Amino acid sequence: MARSRELLITLSTIFLIVLVSAPLLSARHYMLFSLLILLISFIPFVIRFAKQNLSSRELVLLAILGAIAAVSRVPFSSLPSVQPTTFVIIVTGIVLGPQSGFVVGVLAAIVSNLFLGQGPWTPWQMYSWGMIGLVAGLLNNRWLMKNMIGRCIYGFIVGFLFGWVMNLWFVIAVIQEFDWNAIVLYYSASFWFDLAHALSNVFFILLFSVPWIKILERFKQKYGIFAET
Template sequence: MVILGVLVLTCIWQDAYLVLSFGLVVIVILFFFIRFETRKVEARELVILAVLASIAAVGRIPFASIPSVQPTTFVIMIAGFVFGAESGFIIGAVAALASNMVLGQGPWTPWQMVAWGLVGLTAGMLRNTRLMKWNWGRIVFGAVWGYLFGWIMNVWGFLALTQTGNPPTLASVFLYFAASASFDSMHAASNVFFLLVFGNIWIKILTRFKRKYGFLE
């Protein structure tokens, strides 16, 4: 819905692509942060969310030289699956913001916050479905998000490109998205790898912590 809203508004107001897109992104982020703040969350629960966000953020740094390959999406997805949609969104958004303090902040940061936030959000929303309870279903979910993440970031990149005065065309949109296909495939493949190797053990560990200490019930 966010991406659709951005595209519709940018078609109407063609002189303010980035203003409109960033406005929508900020609204989404504030909505979830405010909603999360209204919940009764104990200090110990905030600690576990902060730790998971830190792990997701730090996980990007060793893999920074390999485009699109990192365990960040995997950590956010598993966190959302275990602790719920809102917690998953917060972990994803904070992980993007925190990791960019090392890798570099920029106008792309809000989009990464939303994209990774949506990974955690959707993992939490679908956690009780047959798809996510099945190991291969989670793997398919991770592979799909490897591409969805890239497409969300492509929207930002294309909007930034149109600000330079290049009129958007259907062909330019297709070429722009096609150019990122290899990177998106690497992201999807890395998600599959981490889910295959570490997925079940991470779910068991985090679920044990959740049940033992009553985190975010």
């Protein structure tokens, strides 16, 4: 089990590196190419979850956390690009482990897009949010996730990375050739939105990660679910 997990992670890291460096190899069909690599890199995790036997309690708990992550945009609709979806996913990853973090991240992307409308961005959101949850879960026993400063740093970095991955396909499609000037120009246009996302992550983690983790931990113990993670 542990070995297969490590294998999966190594594999998907390799694919991620290929994904980012692919424009150097083939800029002409990058859009199609990147989509393929993206799918290959997260399909192993999708299949791994699909093959697992979950109790009904675990299943419903994941479903409701995904729904909470998707719905949590509602009370914040008056604030642009501030939404606790990423926060909910990180907290789930920390408490319930890497796989649950991944599942809730992917689920939040699918569900919110089923209501808001699918688009070429759906697979990218699934990938980004899924990976955010996965990494948060992997680090849950390390220093980074154990203390507040580490969690805030993670939330901040992830806020920017999320925006950058979402920009990636568009940027490469536009410039066709690898050109740092163009990339910097485009990314600076989205800078304020990414910053708002990163700062709101830090804000939510700083104020609410302790009570949320406590609530979820309590649940985990009370009903004895996700015992092995």
